[in-house]
Amino acid sequence: MRLYALLAWTWIRSAARYPLSMALLTVGVALVGALDLAGILLLFAHAPRIAGFTAAEVVFLYGSSATSFAISDVLLGTSERLGRHIREGTLDTMLVRPVSPLVQIATEDFSPRRLGRLVPAVTALALALPRLETAWTPGRAAMVVVMVAAGAAIFSGLWVLTSALQFVLIDGHAATKAVTHGGSFLTQYPMTMFGRDLVRGVTFVVPLAFVNWQPALYVLDRPDPLGLPGALRFASPAVAVAVCAAAGVAWRAGLRRYRSTGS
Amino acid sequence: MAWYGFRRHSAYPLSALAEATANVAFGFIRAFVLIALWNARPSLGGYDATDAVTFCFLTQALIGPVQIFGGLELTRRIRDGDVAVDLHRPVDLQGWWLADDLARAAATLLLRGGPPLVAGALAFPLRLPGPGALAAFGVALLLAVLVSFGLRYLVALAVFWVHDDRGLSSAALVMGMFFSGMIVPLVAFPGWLGEAARALPWAALIQVPADVFLGKRTGADLLAALGFQAAWAVALLGAGRAVTAAVRRRLVIHGG
Numbered sequence: 017m018r019l020y021a022l023l024a025w026t027w028i029r030s031a032a033r034y035p036l037s038m039a040l041l042t043v044g045v046a047l048v049g050a051l052d053l054a055g056i057l058l059l060f061a062h063a064p065r066i067a068g069f070t071a072a073e074v075v076f077l078y079g080s081s082a083t084s085f086a087i088s089d090v091l092l093g094t095s096e097r098l099g100r101h102i103r104e105g106t107l108d109t110m111l112v113r114p115v116s117p118l119v120q121i122a123t124e125d126f127s128p129r130r131l132g133r134l135v136p137a138v139t140a141l142a143l144a145l146p147r148l149e150t151a152w153t154p155g156r157a158a159m160v161v162v163m164v165a166a167g168a169a170i171f172s173g174l175w176v177l178t179s180a181l182q183f184v185l186i187d188g189h190a191a192t193k194a195v196t197h198g199g200s201f202l203t204q205y206p207m208t209m210f211g212r213d214l215v216r217g218v219t220f221v222v223p224l225a226f227v228n229w230q231p232a233l234y235v236l237d238r239p240d241p242l243g244l245p246g247a248l249r250f251a252s253p254a255v256a257v258a259v260c261a262a263a264g265v266a267w268r269a270g271l272r273r274y275r276s277t278g279s
Numbered sequence: 280m281a282w283y284g285f286r287r288h289s290a291y292p293l294s295a296l297a298e299a300t301a302n303v304a305f306g307f308i309r310a311f312v313l314i315a316l317w318n319a320r321p322s323l324g325g326y327d328a329t330d331a332v333t334f335c336f337l338t339q340a341l342i343g344p345v346q347i348f349g350g351l352e353l354t355r356r357i358r359d360g361d362v363a364v365d366l367h368r369p370v371d372l373q374g375w376w377l378a379d380d381l382a383r384a385a386a387t388l389l390l391r392g393g394p395p396l397v398a399g400a401l402a403f404p405l406r407l408p409g410p411g412a413l414a415a416f417g418v419a420l421l422l423a424v425l426v427s428f429g430l431r432y433l434v435a436l437a438v439f440w441v442h443d444d445r446g447l448s449s450a451a452l453v454m455g456m457f458f459s460g461m462i463v464p465l466v467a468f469p470g471w472l473g474e475a476a477r478a479l480p481w482a483a484l485i486q487v488p489a490d491v492f493l494g495k496r497t498g499a500d501l502l503a504a505l506g507f508q509a510a511w512a513v514a515l516l517g518a519g520r521a522v523t524a525a526v527r528r529r530l531v532i533h534g535g
Contacts, residue, residue, distance in 0.1 A: 037443045044449025051453060055462040059312070061469045063319035191297035194304035202308050209315040214307070
């Protein structure tokens, strides 16, 4: 942890050498993140409810998913570069340094610009929460905090898990984007939109439904369209721990299996 | 040049397949979102649900060829100074990169165009064009690649002045994603926003080819659509030509 902070700080100082560029990039990243929100608002310009959900509820889903994703992206997003490091042989350099290669990759190019993603996400969350027609209880309010934290942990686990896959796939980075970036996009919308098989898949295979959907059902007091037991709504923290544990095992296994490019 | 470009850009089919996988996944998610919208508002913007789903998978198939997410390799070469080598070549800078980009588009279309459409057609009923519409779509797609190249070439050359391209590139990315119809089809943009979006060059990248593919533009309307694309292509490539001339003078000022 201390080393992570130190390396991150080093990269921030390097990025801050070009303040204008850094500011522009932060704005750019924020705008790219805001595009998904703009898309949602465009949809709701045509209909007050889509798939049974109101604009405020979907913006709430967007806000919670995007906040979780932005946090995990800041912390571990660059781990998706592993495939390139393997191909170019630069992973070998990391292995001889006395710091975990995961920490080195995750802090690589660490820059405040990646925080730009948080801006539209947190704004959407702050605007949506007071507009939700839900009977607020301390439990529901606490659940909002828990779901963002658990969601960030699940996405973090998925970042590491998918990059560990690159020890095997090498060139498959684009395909694993379907899980990370695709997962972030999927969880911005209510699962009532998607086919039942897809929802089962993201509940039991890749546990994206626990990023925000299951806890949101509790916050919004909605029935589960698949009729799953109510206890699952509180399962997000446990799922987060499980995903992170699996990611840890996969990463270690991948690293043990790794042989250099040999050139 | 185009042949070498084609061979270079099709050299890593597995990597392209990985990209196509991501395109397929996003295609499914977006298709369900659009179906939900068209369930709430059938026949929105003159599309029905089948049109919307076809549009969605077609969009994912076109991301690669019209290069919504990327710029030109030229951008890096200008920043590194390698462009000096390009300028020494006894061929026109714009023509050289256009040849490379057309080859890239053809290679990407072959490798990445199919999977999203096939996967979409297996899961949903899609509206596939007849031979006439398909031929028109081929022309529209070629024009779309020309417009796309025109835009990206201008962004690349701007690096001669701004030195760090990343801010500009991300602005271009935002405009491209939003105004091409990739996020939400332009037919679903309300009021003046829709009017403006359909007149901007990004509409020529995805919305117009998709309309042609879906058979929404026929007869004189088809010619108007292709004319719209061609006009933007000529304007952007002409602007690129003028800027190329300016760049040649500027580089001399820098001392080469």
